[in-house]
Amino acid sequence: MTDHNEEMKSRRFIIKAGALVAATAGVALAGSAQAKVPQKGVQYVAKSVKPNQNCGNCSNFIAPNACKVVDGQIAPTGYCMIWAPKAR
Numbered sequence: 368m369t370d371h372n373e374e375m376k377s378r379r380f381i382i383k384a385g386a387l388v389a390a391t392a393g394v395a396l397a398g399s400a401q402a403k404v405p406q407k408g409v410q411y412v413a414k415s416v417k418p419n420q421n422c423g424n425c426s427n428f429i430a431p432n433a434c435k436v437v438d439g440q441i442a443p444t445g446y447c448m449i450w451a452p453k454a455r
């Protein structure tokens with residue numbers, strides 16, 4: 368009987384430890400989900416060469432000079448490879 372009790376305690380410990388690891392991983396993932404992409408990674412340029420495609424009319428642009436996805440200062444005249452039209 369003692370062996371059985373020890374085994375059950377051990378199993379409970381493993382389950383609790385597993386839950387703790389999963390919770391910690393979830394927090395880490397949530398933190399990284401907020402990290403932005405570097406400008407070089409999406410070929411950001413401060414002056415767009417695409418007609419009618421610039422940060423100012425991109426759905427990710429946050430006026431006056433930021434982006435939901437790309438890190439750093441973003442000019443409304445800029446452009447990058449993940450440009451997406453603003454919903455009308």
Ligand code: SF4
Nearest residue numbers: 422425427428434447
């Ligand atoms: S084009 Fe859009 S996604 Fe790219 S940097 Fe400008 S606002 Fe951000």
